[in-house]
Amino acid sequence: MKKIFFSDKYSLTQAVLDNRKTMTRRVCKYDRPNETYDIVFPVFEPNDYDNDGNIVSPLNYAFGWKNDKGDFTGWNIPKYKVGEVVAVAQRYKDVVEKRDEAQETLCLYKIGEEYLTMEEMGAGWNNKLFVRADLMPHHIRITDIKIERLQDISDEDCFKEGIFKWDAGQKDIPFYSFHNADIPDYNDSRDAFAELIDKVSGKGTWASNPYVFVYEFELID
DSSP states (O other), X not given: OOEEOOOTTTTHXXXXXXXXXXXXXXXXXXXXXXXXXXEEOOOOOGGGBOTTSOBOSTTTTOXXXXXXXXXXXXXXXXXXXXXXXXXXXXXXXXXXXXXXXXXXXXXOEEETTEEEOHHHHGGGGTOGGGSOGGGOSOEEEEEEEEEEEGGGOOHHHHHHTTOEEEOTTOTTSOEEEOTTOSSSOBSSHHHHHHHHHHHHHOTTHHHHOOEEEEEEEEEOO
């Protein structure tokens, strides 16, 4: 099983667990080199389909860039697939269950259905990059994938990304923000998302307007 990571600093993991975030954008590996390149998609053969007509090729939803000289950038391949169940990565310290007296004596911690020592958990105690996907208690299912430029995000999708609206006591003047933002309010949901994506993916991400895979998902546990 794969893992998916959301920012804890900006409370995006919690937003997923609260069903306030149901979408995520991930920058594609290859951007369009220049105007001589056109977008290209794979051509599927009969053996790329299952008996129900579903595409089972690893290049499903993939795309690349190719110019009239035959120069090709390589395939942008989505990490996740529609219907795939993915574990939401969390630090072990955030998901450990209360130990009973016997396990306290043995210095064992219950994570999922297993008891682990602090040594076995290692760096995963404080860093979710090192946790096991099969021990994570929460999972999402990918329900849709699309490809678009980052700046093409709609207001509706901003809210799916975890941006929230509030009125600051003035119901006729809505503001938009995200947790731990440098300023508490933005006048536009897209402005708030632009700041958030720069925080999460690196300064200048919004301005560079890369192509992104847009994953929509549902929390299943």
